[in-house]
Amino acid sequence: MALKQTTGKRVAMTALAWAVGLLIFFPILWTFLTSFKSELDAFSVPPKFLFFHWTTENYFEVQSRSNYLLFAYNSIVLSVGANLVALLIAVPAAWSMAFAPTKRTKDLLMWMLSTKMMPGVGVLVPIYLIFRNLHLLDNRLGIGFVLMMMNLPILIWMLYTYFKEIPVDILEAARMDGASLMSEIIYVLTPMAIPGIASTMLLAIILSWNEAFWTLNLTTSNAAPLTAFIASYSAPEGLFWAKLSAASTLAIAPILVLGWFSQKQLVRGLTFGAVK
Amino acid sequence: MGSIELKQVRKDFAGVAVINGVDLKVEDGEFTVFVGPSGCGKSTLLRLVAGLEDISSGQILIDGKDVSNVGPAQRGLAMVFQSYALYPHMSVRNNIAFALKMAKQSPEMIDQKVKKAAAILNLTDYLDRKPRQLSGGQRQRVAIGRAIVREPKAFLFDEPLSNLDAALRVQMRLEIGDLHQSLKTTMIYVTHDQVEAMTMADKIVVLNKGAVAQIGSPLDLYNRPDGLFVASFIGSPTMNLVTGPSAARRGAATLGIRPEHIDLSTTAGEWPAKVRLAEHLGSDTFVYVEADGIGKMTARLEGEAQVSPGQQVFLTPQEQRLHRFDKDGNRIA
Numbered sequence: 001m002a003l004k005q006t007t008g009k010r011v012a013m014t015a016l017a018w019a020v021g022l023l024i025f026f027p028i029l030w031t032f033l034t035s036f037k038s039e040l041d042a043f044s045v046p047p048k049f050l051f052f053h054w055t056t057e058n059y060f061e062v063q064s065r066s067n068y069l070l071f072a073y074n075s076i077v078l079s080v081g082a083n084l085v086a087l088l089i090a091v092p093a094a095w096s097m098a099f100a101p102t103k104r105t106k107d108l109l110m111w112m113l114s115t116k117m118m119p120g121v122g123v124l125v126p127i128y129l130i131f132r133n134l135h136l137l138d139n140r141l142g143i144g145f146v147l148m149m150m151n152l153p154i155l156i157w158m159l160y161t162y163f164k165e166i167p168v169d170i171l172e173a174a175r176m177d178g179a180s181l182m183s184e185i186i187y188v189l190t191p192m193a194i195p196g197i198a199s200t201m202l203l204a205i206i207l208s209w210n211e212a213f214w215t216l217n218l219t220t221s222n223a224a225p226l227t228a229f230i231a232s233y234s235a236p237e238g239l240f241w242a243k244l245s246a247a248s249t250l251a252i253a254p255i256l257v258l259g260w261f262s263q264k265q266l267v268r269g270l271t272f273g274a275v276k
Numbered sequence: 277m278g279s280i281e282l283k284q285v286r287k288d289f290a291g292v293a294v295i296n297g298v299d300l301k302v303e304d305g306e307f308t309v310f311v312g313p314s315g316c317g318k319s320t321l322l323r324l325v326a327g328l329e330d331i332s333s334g335q336i337l338i339d340g341k342d343v344s345n346v347g348p349a350q351r352g353l354a355m356v357f358q359s360y361a362l363y364p365h366m367s368v369r370n371n372i373a374f375a376l377k378m379a380k381q382s383p384e385m386i387d388q389k390v391k392k393a394a395a396i397l398n399l400t401d402y403l404d405r406k407p408r409q410l411s412g413g414q415r416q417r418v419a420i421g422r423a424i425v426r427e428p429k430a431f432l433f434d435e436p437l438s439n440l441d442a443a444l445r446v447q448m449r450l451e452i453g454d455l456h457q458s459l460k461t462t463m464i465y466v467t468h469d470q471v472e473a474m475t476m477a478d479k480i481v482v483l484n485k486g487a488v489a490q491i492g493s494p495l496d497l498y499n500r501p502d503g504l505f506v507a508s509f510i511g512s513p514t515m516n517l518v519t520g521p522s523a524a525r526r527g528a529a530t531l532g533i534r535p536e537h538i539d540l541s542t543t544a545g546e547w548p549a550k551v552r553l554a555e556h557l558g559s560d561t562f563v564y565v566e567a568d569g570i571g572k573m574t575a576r577l578e579g580e581a582q583v584s585p586g587q588q589v590f591l592t593p594q595e596q597r598l599h600r601f602d603k604d605g606n607r608i609a
Contacts, residue, residue, distance in 0.1 A: 172328050173361035177375035177422070178349035187374075191365040 028252070035059070035245035042241035058246035066232065068250055075225035075254075077140060078215075079208040082147035083201060086155050091197075094159035095185060099168065109160065112153040120213050131218060140223040146214050151204045158203070162196030163189070199265045202258075206266075209255045226251035277339045278429035278462035279304045280325060285334035287320055287486075294320050296486040297334070302430070302464060302479075307456050310466045311473040312483035313509070318466045319434055321483070325464065326432050327351050338429060349378075354423035355432040358439065360415045362407040362422075368394075369403040372421045393421040396455075413444050420455070430462035437472065449476060470510055474498070482506050504605040507532045513562060513574045515599070520569060522546065528600035528608055535562070535576035537597035540583075545590025549573065554583045565589060 022029075033049070034042050041052045062068065097105050127146070128137075136142030166189065174188045190197070212227040219228055230251050233244040259266065280302040287295035295317050302308045310318040323329045325336060327348035336344050343351050354375075363371050372393055376386040394400045397417040407415055416436060423431055433452070437445045453476055456463055467473055473480050474494045482489040482497065482505075489509075490502045501507035507515050511534055518531040539545070540563060549565035552572075561581040567573045575591055583589065600608040 167359065167361070169357045169359055169361040170363060172348075173355070173357060173422075174363075174374070175328065175348050176326060176353070176355045177426070178378035179374075180378075183378060188363060192363075 028256075031245045031248050033245075034241055035249045037242050037245075039240060039242045042245070058242045059250070062233075062243055062246045062250065066229065068229065071224060071226045071229040071251075072254070074140065074219075074223055075209055075227075075251075078144050078147055078223075078225055079205045082144045082208055083151055083155070083204040085144075086148045086152050086204065087197070087201065090152060090155035090159050091185065091190070093156050094163050095189065097156070097160050098163035098166075099171065109157065112156060116153055124217060128217065137218055138220045138222050138224070143215060143218050143223050143225075146218065147208045147211060150211070150214070151207060154207070155200055155204055158200040159193070159196065162193050162200070165196075166192055195265070195268070199268055202262050202266055206255055206259060277304050279339055280430060280462065280464070281335075281337040281340075282321075282325070283335040283337070285321075285324060285336060286332045287317075287324060287329065288332045294486050295324065295331075298483075298486075298488055300481055300488060300491060302462060304462055305460050307463045307465065307476060307478045309473040309477035309480050310464065310483060311468065311470055311480055311509075312489075314468060315485075316483040317486040318468075318483050322355075322432055322434055322464060322466045326353055326355050328355075352429040353432055354426045354428035354430075355434065356416075356419045356423050356436045358435040360407075360419040360436075360439075362415060362418055364407050367404050367406055368399060368410070368418050368421075371407070371418055372425050375422065375426045389425050393425045396424065396458075397421050412440050413448060416440065416448060417451075420452075424455075424459070428461070430464060433463065433465040435467055436465075437467070437469075452476065471512065474510070480510075482509060484509075500607070501532075501599065502607050504530065504532075504601055507599060507601070513576065516573045518547075518570055518573075522570075523600075526598065526600060529603040530601040530605070531593070532599035532601060533593040533597060535574040537594045538573075538575040539592045539594065540575050540577060540581070541590045541592065542587070543590065545592040547573070547591040549589055549591055551583055551585050551587045551589055553585055554581070556580060563589075565591065567591065 035058055036054045036056065037048070037052050038055055038057070041048055097109065131137050131139075131142050134142075136145075170192070171184055171188060174184045179187065209225075210227070212231070215225050215227045216231055219225070230244070230247050233240055233247045282298050282300050285295055285298045286293060298321060310321060312318050320329065324331050327343070327346065327350075331344055334344075335342050338351060338353075363374065366374065369390055372390045373386050376389060381389075390403070391400070394403055397420060399414070399417055399421055402410060402414060402418075407418065410418065419436070436452075437448055440448060449472060452463075452465075456476075465472075465476060477494055479491065480494055480497055481491050484505050490497060490506045492500075497506060497510045501510060501515075504517065508517070513535050515532045515534050516538070518533070519529065523529060523531040547567045547570060549567035549570075551563060551565050553564045555562040555564075558580065559578075561577045561579070561583065563575045563577060563581065563583050565573050565575065573591060577583075602608050
């Protein structure tokens, strides 16, 4: 009798978990399915779920209308590039906060975090004007710089929590062995912190890939990443649901695949500092 | 050459003097042990010698040269940490070779020195393993190997045996002793375990609350402790301290007598007492008593003694082994 109850409970929990998962995944699933419909089917009421005429015409049209590869290239270069530069700055910064803190370190960390709380739209106009005057609009360096600065607080914070987990006496042993500060960071600290650095970079790349405020406002064609690609399909001439869905699927597919294969790292990265 | 001298060394942390004006000299080739209770500053003192912390005032001299402002690597010392502090992502070979790599020595030289160090420490079969694949004792040897290969002027050991089990501790103690005999390099060894101090040291520095309580050879400290602190710290079980008429009769405020220098009788003696507990180790018997008018005392008898709890006994100190202390806790000659 008792055994039956446990099995019943297990089945119910599994069903519930699946239901919640599907609910959260539904928008992406719907987008994916819609990308294979004709525009008419995309609009139909009641909405067709699986039984419609599957077509790949949207993907071809999206490819011919705009240069998907340029947008994809920009997304990759901006996300990875900006975050690599941010990493070069964040590692020494996090080192100093973790291993050589002063009484102001905590305040500094809090201040960095607080900059993320301010809505970007508040400084949109000044930044836009500065970029215009410096000819940085629609320029990979310009938008790359903004993406780098946006992620710097996150990178420093996450690396700081990872570095604090590293035993100080291993670094002291390196000092006794004659390592300079740079050698200590390159040969000892970084290899030991690779899992932490990897999860941090993954998160940062995903955040930059999805960043849709500054990329839309500061780029038009040359430096525009996939976020602009999707937005270009919300055109004044009407709503092209099917093509929009095809564009969206093409835009999120790379990062979805990356996220899927690195989900263990991501979860570890996001929860690491939380458990002491 | 590896003589180390400390002159009036002080270290303050947030306004509190953790090391309070220490003077001491370690001669070349000596095995010196810094010993003391937790918080006495022995590890801090070692770290000051190593250069991992800066001194607040005073001087540290190595071979007569002032190194107070010199970084840890340039002092020519090597340290073995309590937690071994091995590089987890490097093999044993690379752990030992790291210092030589930092010194930009040639690959052939590095290989030769690593092989030599590994042979001394029986690590040759483990050179390609990672630290996590080694036992505690093997990791300890790698930490020592890493220090040896630098051919330092002095070795600094920071409680290296604390993380090992009892049997391994005894074995490693002997190995470190053998190492000192063969290398003849100066060694400074920090421990809170006075048995390690007594068995390994040429010279012991007893520290208390950031200051030197006494410096001397192990038997010096055992036979002629300068004050109550050193008298109670050295020797296990702790020295018995007796105040009152017995002390006054002998011209002292406090008498000290070690448990092994007390005669126990069931018929007559100076101090009547009641047995609380007897510990039978086979080789010795420790008898814990409640002495009338004095309090708790311990006696150590050889072999197996027929003593049971509740029994009435009499303790008599061996006169020539008595230590006398004045009212300030200092030794009366």
